[in-house]
Amino acid sequence: MxxxxxxxxxxxxxxxxxxxxxxxxxxxxxxxxxxxxxxxxxxxxxxxxxxxxxxxxxxxxxxxxxxxxxxxxxxxxxxxxxxxxxxxxxxxxxxxxxxxxxxxxxxxxxxxxxxxxxxxxxxxxxxxxxxxxxxxxxxxxxxxxxxxxxxxxxxxxxxxxxxxxxxxxxxxxxxxxxxxxxxxxxxxxxxxxxVTDLPPHPDLPRHPLQVVERILREARGTVDTDGRPRLRLAGHPHGRLxxxxxxxxxxxxxxxxxxxxxxxxxxxxxVHDRDVPVSLVVSVLERILPLSFELVPAAPDDPTTLEALVGFYPGLTAYLTHRRRFDDTRVRALLGPSAVSGRVDLDYLVSGLVPEDDARAGPPAVSATALPSTGYA
Ligand SMILES: NC(=O)c1ccc[n+]([C@@H]2O[C@H](COP(=O)([O-])OP(=O)(O)OC[C@H]3O[C@@H](n4cnc5c(N)ncnc54)[C@H](OP(=O)(O)O)[C@@H]3O)[C@@H](O)[C@H]2O)c1
CATH class of the missing domain: 3.40.50.720 (NAD(P)-binding Rossmann-like Domain)
Incomplete structure (x- = not known):
């Protein structure tokens, strides 16, 4: 064969x-x-x-x-x-x-x-x-x-x-x-x-979350301000991926x-048998980037420079509004419980986004469990 x-x-x-x-x-x-x-x-x-x-x-x-x-x-x-x-x-x-x-x-x-x-x-x-x-x-x-x-x-x-x-x-x-x-x-x-928990390396191909992280990091780099600028992103409070x-x-x-x-x-x-809330993905990004996020019902009319930059990627940010589920009945019927994978959690995702040397240097001083604020409150 x-x-x-x-x-x-x-x-x-x-x-x-x-x-x-x-x-x-x-x-x-x-x-x-x-x-x-x-x-x-x-x-x-x-x-x-x-x-x-x-x-x-x-x-x-x-x-x-x-x-x-x-x-x-x-x-x-x-x-x-x-x-x-x-x-x-x-x-x-x-x-x-x-x-x-x-x-x-x-x-x-x-x-x-x-x-x-x-x-x-x-x-x-x-x-x-x-x-x-x-x-x-x-x-x-x-x-x-x-x-x-x-x-x-x-x-x-x-x-x-x-x-x-x-x-x-x-x-x-x-x-x-x-x-x-x-x-x-x-x-x-x-x-x-x-997604992966294998830390990024110049010799490895990038994965989608890494691309998102890179876009946000580069956008952040263009803003000359200390601390964690806040980014309002159009998303759904019950969004999941x-x-x-x-x-x-x-x-x-x-x-x-x-x-x-x-x-x-x-x-x-x-697919995974459990979706993750969009808020988890946002928490991962807040953990590793000097940014904070606010999910709002629609793209702001008065975007900051940073928001305008990120707004250049509508094909990406649209996913923050998704709530659908993918049915995988056929796969489960054929493979049974072995089709089910382990949990994808914050630590797993962070591990696949932080180069090994940076991880050894220790996490940034931000709570790992901090959830993003939402403009829906
Ligand atoms: N990654 C995901 O989350 C995801 C999710 C759903 C579906 N998929 C699908 O899974 C497949 C693989 O994705 P991936 O994440 O492995 O993508 P990837 O890391 O970007 O790899 C793409 C591969 O395609 C090769 N390639 C690109 N253009 C080519 C060309 N013109 N001629 C020959 N080879 C070419 C690349 O070779 P070089 O690197 O040498 O250019 C590379 O080996 C894709 O069909 C994608 O749509 C991916």
């Missing part, structure tokens, strides 16, 4: 790769051409994640690296190389993509929609008819901020919070159409927001892939 993985150097892809290497003698990584030494990046991740030494030492022999470009026809490969690659595969995991929540639609479409099309063309060309595992996102549910999103739903009637969501929706639609046209099974995996440990997500995905696909499109929500 030979498996190829796109996005193997990404936040999720690295965890998928590690687990694929647990199951297969070798794996082909379809890496981003011109984007740095993939073998070195994977090795650094395994070292930082304390992977067993034999796994790290054996990597050069077991990982076959093929440079590709998702945006390009035939993934940027020659006709011959594309055909040879396709014919050697029994399964394709497609985890590469752009997760830029503020990216523009044409750019996101090139990577996420055209990229999925090119991966499907690879699967169509393969003599062994490889099974496709397509990594989507629970956020294809779009701008529907309340209620329950189900695994079999895919529609655009509520619109989208940002172009990223739309591009992922379009990619998933393409996958469904391809499966129906070619009568081929596809496993669609829809994770929620993936689904955050899932990235390692658990990868475990669940691999275990679902062990099942024989039904033949059409099998879609799974890879």
């Amino acid at each position: 030979h498996v190829a993985l796109t996005g193997a150097t990404g936040f999720l892809g690295l965890r998928l790769l590690r687990r694929l290497l647990d199951r297969h003698r070798s794996v082909t990584a379809l890496v981003h051409a011109g984007s740095g030494d993939a073998l070195h990046r994977v090795t650094r991740f395994l070292e930082l994640a304390d992977a067993p030494e034999p796994l790290i030492a054996g990597l050069p022999d077991r990982l076959r690296v093929v440079e590709t470009d998702l945006d390009a026809p035939r993934l940027g490969l020659s006709r011959r190389a594309f055909r040879a690659l396709a014919d050697g595969l029994d399964a394709i995991w497609h985890s590469a993509g752009s997760i830029n929540l503020e990216g523009d639609l044409p750019e996101l479409r090139r990577t996420n929609v055209d990229g999925a099309r090119h991966v499907l063309e690879l699967a169509a060309a393969g003599r062994a008819k490889p099974v496709v595992h397509h990594v989507s996102t629970a956020f294809v549910a779009g701008r529907r901020r309340e209620g329950v999103a189900y695994e079999d739903e895919l529609d655009d009637t509520a619109g989208f919070e940002n172009a990223y969501e739309r591009s992922k929706y379009e990619a998933e639609s393409l996958v469904r159409a391809w499966s129906a046209e070619h009568r081929r099974p596809v496993v669609v995996l829809r994770p929620s927001i993936l 689904n955050l899932l440990q990235v390692d658990h997500a990868a475990d669940v995905m691999l275990r679902l892939a062990d099942r024989t696909p039904t033949g059409g499109v099998d879609t799974y929500h890879i």
Whole structure:
């Protein structure tokens, strides 16, 4: 059984790769051409994640690296190389993509929609008819901020919070159409927001919460004032988000892939069984940033410089108003209680945001349990 993985150097892809290497003698990584030494990046991740030494030492022999470009026809490969690659595969995991929540639609479409099309063309060309595992996102549910999103739903009637969501929706639609046209099974995996407690490191990819932290930190840096400026953010007092440990997500995905696909499109929500209140995420940010937050019903009419800067990221701040739940009945029916992961709490999230050296220096003098104030009081 030979498996190829796109996005193997990404936040999720690295965890998928590690687990694929647990199951297969070798794996082909379809890496981003011109984007740095993939073998070195994977090795650094395994070292930082304390992977067993034999796994790290054996990597050069077991990982076959093929440079590709998702945006390009035939993934940027020659006709011959594309055909040879396709014919050697029994399964394709497609985890590469752009997760830029503020990216523009044409750019996101090139990577996420055209990229999925090119991966499907690879699967169509393969003599062994490889099974496709397509990594989507629970956020294809779009701008529907309340209620329950189900695994079999895919529609655009509520619109989208940002172009990223739309591009992922379009990619998933393409996958469904391809499966129906070619009568081929596809496993669609829809994770929620993936988090880690592995401290950030320059050699590791950034994760979404880290991106948020960085945006706020940089915005804070532009304001010349001591103390903790207050930031009013439009959010819902009962807002909640689904955050899932990235390692658990990868475990669940691999275990679902062990099942024989039904033949059409099998879609799974890879989510935590408990949402976290938006206030917890805000508390985490207050813990690590010299800022304080106030959740208010609507964006202020008289924004401060700082609020105006953060207001440049509407595709991100919109999530503070979310209250919906993702139903994962299918996953739980197949995997039972083992689909449930541990708690995602303040300490876990802080650990994944504070570099190890800073953590050793001790926490800033702010209460870990301080909840943000809300303009709803
Ligand atoms: N992270 C989350 O919380 C989350 C939640 C839900 C769904 N997802 C989905 O999970 C998948 C993986 O996300 P991630 O967090 O691992 O993202 P990531 O850390 O940004 O990694 C993206 C991966 O895609 C590769 N890539 C980007 N553009 C490419 C191109 N044009 N050609 C070839 N490869 C390219 C990157 O390679 P380079 O690094 O070398 O550019 C990297 O390996 C995505 O499909 C995303 O939509 C993620």
